[in-house]
Amino acid sequence: MATLLHVDSSVFPGAASASRTVTDAFRKAWEEQHPQGTVIYRDLAANPVPHITADAHTAGFAPADAHTPEQAAAFxxxxxxxxxxEQADAILIGAPMYNFTIPSTLKAWLDQVILIGRTAMSEDSKVKGTPVTVVASRGGSYAPGTPREGYEYVQNYLEAILRDTLALDVHVIVPELTMAPHNPAMADLIPLYEASRAKAVDEAVTKAKEFAERFAA
Known part of the structure; x- marks a missing residue:
């Protein structure tokens, strides 16, 4: 049966998080199609992974029998x-925008899993071609043509890392204007926010079923 790696990074729990709401819809649709499958879940807000250290980094480029005890433990x-x-047949990442970019916890996880010559920039990589769905939620709109288009460093960054570096098959879902219900100055945008959120949930369910059918074939 297929394995889904689900990574959330929002600091807000449950329905208080736009990205978690959408990743949850994806995961539930996936599990309905794969009731006997496996879900590997990492909540980076509840259980952050450590930032990469010099020992963990240098160990990735040295043979195991040459590792120091510190390198061996870190690696x-x-x-x-x-x-x-590497075990995942599909990957799901919740990536809210904080201060124009991804949460530091998600960056820490990426630094751990990106290893040149193994997961990245390698013809023999086990992750190459794996489908990944990114839920890139954001408080405003940074779409092409908007005043803040140039401040969008979530989708652009993750596509560079996931598609160009890890060679994953990247799909991005963008629920936006998530601050509209909380910011009085954005009150007029609440209907657009609600439409964006509903569209994102629908896209997540559709994508989950699409992937499920692919692995069931």
């Missing part, structure tokens, strides 16, 4: 995250 933990990525 063993790093391998846990790498192997979860």
């Amino acid at each position: 063993a933990e790093r391998l846990t995250f790498i192997e979860e990525l």
Whole structure:
């Protein structure tokens, strides 16, 4: 049965988080199609992964028998995250925009799983071609043609990392204007926010079923 790696990074729990609401819809649709499947879940807000250290980094470019005890310990933990990525048939990432970019916890996870010559920039990579759905929620709109288009460093960054570096098959869902219900100055945008959120949930369910059918074939 297929394995889904689900990574959330919003600091807000449950329905208070736009990205978690959409990733939850994806996951439920996935599990309906794969009731006997496996979901590997990482909540980076509740259980953040460590930032990469010099020992973890340098160990990735040295043979195991040359590792110092510190390198061996750091790399063993790093391998846990790498192997979860390699085991996944599909990947789901909740990536809200904080201060124009991704949460630091998600960056820390990416630094752990990106290993040149293994998961990245390698013809033999086990993750190459794996489908990944990114839920890139944001408080305003940073779409092409909007005043803040140039401040969009979530989708652009993740596409560069996931598609160009890890060679994943990237699909992005964007629920936007998520601050409209909370910011009086954005009150007129609430209907647009609600439409964007509903559209994102529908896209997530559709994408989950599409992937499920692919792996069931």
